[in-house]
Amino acid sequence: MKMRRVAVVGAGMTKFVRRAMETADELTWMASKMALDSCGLNLDDIDCIAHGSAPDSFDGVHMKSEYLSPGSGGWRKPYIRCYVGGGTGVMTPIHGWYHIASGLFDTCLVVCEEKMSSCQPHPQGAFLTIFDHTLERPLGPNLLWIFAMEMNAYMHRYGFSKEDFAQVTVKNRRNAMHHPCALLGGEITVEDVVNSPEMAWPVQRLDVSPISDGAVALVLAADKVAWRITDDPVWIEGVGWNLETTYWMNRDLSYPRQVEFAARMAYEMAGITEPRKQLNIAEPYDPFNYKELHHLEGLLLADKGKAPAFIASGEADIDGNLPVCPSGGLLGVGNPIAAAGLMKVAELFWQLRGEAGARQVPGNPKRGVAQAWGDLMQVATVITMGV
Amino acid sequence: MNERVAIVGIGWYGFRSITPELSYKEIMYEAAVRAYADAGIDPRTDVDSFVTVAEDFDEGTSIFDEYVPDQIGAILRPVETIPGEGLHGLATAYMQIKTGLLDIVVVEGHSKVSNILHPSHITAYAMDPIYNRPLAANPYFIAGLEMQRYLYETGNTHEQCAQVVVKNRGNALLNPLAAHPAEITVEDVLNSAPVAEPLTRLEIAPEADGCVVMVLASEQTARALTDKPVWLLGVGWANGSFNLENRSWVDLDYVRITGEMAYRTAGMRYPRGTLDFIELDDTFAYKELQHLEALGLCRPGEAGYLTLEGVTSVEGDFPVNPSGGSLGFGNLLDASGLARALEVVLQLREEAGTRQLPDVHIGAAFGWRGLPTTSAAMVILGNED
Numbered sequence: 001m002k003m004r005r006v007a008v009v010g011a012g013m014t015k016f017v018r019r020a021m022e023t024a025d026e027l028t029w030m031a032s033k034m035a036l037d038s039c040g041l042n043l044d045d046i047d048c049i050a051h052g053s054a055p056d057s058f059d060g061v062h063m064k065s066e067y068l069s070p071g072s073g074g075w076r077k078p079y080i081r082c083y084v085g086g087g088t089g090v091m092t093p094i095h096g097w098y099h100i101a102s103g104l105f106d107t108c109l110v111v112c113e114e115k116m117s118s119c120q121p122h123p124q125g126a127f128l129t130i131f132d133h134t135l136e137r138p139l140g141p142n143l144l145w146i147f148a149m150e151m152n153a154y155m156h157r158y159g160f161s162k163e164d165f166a167q168v169t170v171k172n173r174r175n176a177m178h179h180p181c182a183l184l185g186g187e188i189t190v191e192d193v194v195n196s197p198e199m200a201w202p203v204q205r206l207d208v209s210p211i212s213d214g215a216v217a218l219v220l221a222a223d224k225v226a227w228r229i230t231d232d233p234v235w236i237e238g239v240g241w242n243l244e245t246t247y248w249m250n251r252d253l254s255y256p257r258q259v260e261f262a263a264r265m266a267y268e269m270a271g272i273t274e275p276r277k278q279l280n281i282a283e284p285y286d287p288f289n290y291k292e293l294h295h296l297e298g299l300l301l302a303d304k305g306k307a308p309a310f311i312a313s314g315e316a317d318i319d320g321n322l323p324v325c326p327s328g329g330l331l332g333v334g335n336p337i338a339a340a341g342l343m344k345v346a347e348l349f350w351q352l353r354g355e356a357g358a359r360q361v362p363g364n365p366k367r368g369v370a371q372a373w374g375d376l377m378q379v380a381t382v383i384t385m386g387v
Numbered sequence: 388m389n390e391r392v393a394i395v396g397i398g399w400y401g402f403r404s405i406t407p408e409l410s411y412k413e414i415m416y417e418a419a420v421r422a423y424a425d426a427g428i429d430p431r432t433d434v435d436s437f438v439t440v441a442e443d444f445d446e447g448t449s450i451f452d453e454y455v456p457d458q459i460g461a462i463l464r465p466v467e468t469i470p471g472e473g474l475h476g477l478a479t480a481y482m483q484i485k486t487g488l489l490d491i492v493v494v495e496g497h498s499k500v501s502n503i504l505h506p507s508h509i510t511a512y513a514m515d516p517i518y519n520r521p522l523a524a525n526p527y528f529i530a531g532l533e534m535q536r537y538l539y540e541t542g543n544t545h546e547q548c549a550q551v552v553v554k555n556r557g558n559a560l561l562n563p564l565a566a567h568p569a570e571i572t573v574e575d576v577l578n579s580a581p582v583a584e585p586l587t588r589l590e591i592a593p594e595a596d597g598c599v600v601m602v603l604a605s606e607q608t609a610r611a612l613t614d615k616p617v618w619l620l621g622v623g624w625a626n627g628s629f630n631l632e633n634r635s636w637v638d639l640d641y642v643r644i645t646g647e648m649a650y651r652t653a654g655m656r657y658p659r660g661t662l663d664f665i666e667l668d669d670t671f672a673y674k675e676l677q678h679l680e681a682l683g684l685c686r687p688g689e690a691g692y693l694t695l696e697g698v699t700s701v702e703g704d705f706p707v708n709p710s711g712g713s714l715g716f717g718n719l720l721d722a723s724g725l726a727r728a729l730e731v732v733l734q735l736r737e738e739a740g741t742r743q744l745p746d747v748h749i750g751a752a753f754g755w756r757g758l759p760t761t762s763a764a765m766v767i768l769g770n771e772d
Contacts, residue, residue: 002487003486003487003488004486023517054450055443055449055450056442056443056444056449056470057443057444057449059516060512060516061512061513061516062442062443062444062445062509062510062512062513063442063444063470063513063756063760064470065470065471066513066626066629066756066759066760066761066762067513067515067516067629069626069629069762070628070629070630074626075626075627075628076625076626076627076640076641076644077625077626077644078623078624078625078626078648079624079625079626079762080469080471080475080478080479080624081469081470081471082467082468082469082479083450083452083467083468083469083470084452084466084467084468085450085452085453091467095467095479097486098479098482098483098485098486098488099482101482101485101486101487101488102481102482102483102485102486103485104482104485104622104652126449127449129447129448129449130448130449130450130453132454133447133448239488240465241465241466241467242463242464242465242466243437243452243455243456243461243462243463243464243465243466244456244462244463245456245457245462245463246453246454246455246456246457247457257463258463261463262465265465269488374450375450375452375453376450376453378453379452379466
């Protein structure tokens, strides 16, 4: 069956910062406005809005999508928020994709926002409420704990060292130096990472992405409409999403099956049979440095247990065979949850159009994949785009 | 692109004011199992995508998406959560199938509102945190203000609003699923405790627990699965202004646009003449009248008169909320719209028992997200090829 083609035609992004002075709604407006300006459209040209934002508890606002509707342009227009925890940032463009691919709409504004700094004294407090009220919450767990368990499982399965993971932080922070919106770009060393303060063994300070505020927006358009807006549309070729069981305690944490399932769904739709050869850029989700490696394996871009060697070989650098997180990823640019996922899709858009400036991947990349992941280490969302 | 989409399976659990013996996961399971049996499918192999409708604060869990897959058979399958009205969930499933990528999509929405000590305390967190929340007013004041203005602008009367409660709770007497059936009078309603002048206690839909699951499929698959598919002919949804200070309190723009989109997608030029009946949001009694007028189903100021004349009763020319609506059925928070759609499907499949409307072919369900939002969604369903 022939599907309606959908293109990304514009993108906008606020600076990712530790503590934004703007309200959540103002951040949302800034990104939406930048995205519309980037392709010369205004809100009247937009048929519908796809919104994405992670937990309401960060802002302490119930029905957060309603609160953010003015900034997202959701006024006198169809407006739906989608929400899959950390995977929201890549789910939202998928959500926008089916708005247009269904034939109901021709243009769609995709907006993701997160303001974590409103949650005082620390957003980890909001994460206390993501756990099962009976089985887990009484233990007072936080995200660093459960990711420490996953990191440990991954390390022990293959015998990795902390240095294997640290090189990811080094690479991504270096890439982020060239991203104008990045929070943590810089030259650091593997020693800096492995000597950083211990948070929940084996997680150390520099293994983790920072808490941030920010917003990102994209403009999507249907096939014929896209050509009227721009000469360089970037096509959404494949979409996939997948959710694992709630009971993470019973799972093998050393391999993200749901990422593989979502990737296979997206690759099948995009006609990608040999992802390592057919993809030129990868933006896997990297809230922790080991997650980038974990996800490269799930995305079938590295063999199981071989992702650290792949990074060490230099193939994942900007000038390598398959640049990984040329944006700087969450470790370098920042991690305002939903916005961080959409930042990866925006990065593919800029890279594939050749507009990524100093961090441009050489050799006219043709195809890329972006991925996000979240919930209780449970959800995976994958999108592939091409020109 | 798939051309048409049908509802091929429905399942529900409830609806009661409390459900102490079951958790939210168990009521989801009960409803899902019924829906899969009704559609004759195995969720582990046949369903391409699952859509849940939920809001974190109502569930008491952040990232509620985490707690969805196991009990509805969705482990390692595409699942997403829509924090919206249940009918936004149906619209999402409709779009997913229309792309041609997915063939069978399941929509789930539930309410375990009995777990919430004071639902209005949760609603208060939906107010703008800077401009409105510091007022520390119970959000019902918005409904009071809006009702006052509505009655003033249109000339509808408070008695006519009370008649909506009498009608809907009376309709619920014939509906074994309804949580709050009652035989009451207009005087009972007007004399009940004042909440936010002029709104009284009995004009507010009481909450209920329950779950609705629906299975949607593309045309070809629907025909293979069932002899009585209910076609999703049209969908519409829209938001208005969120800010209390600059929303249009008289013209419900978001309801009007929602209706226009639903009629347009269904190719319907004269909705009042084409629709046989409607199930629409009546979280507050005046809302039923206001929504009927904003959806263009009668002239402004006419809805109260039509209600008094019995036009909107089950025996009338244009039945409104034969299920009992939220007033009689129970307010299921964001699952309310799915409960409205459930009744439309039951009526169109001629499975509505003693409250079956004769000879109905096209019906609509309309949902509003409740206070303090300006967010609505609508579906138009039909049983004819």
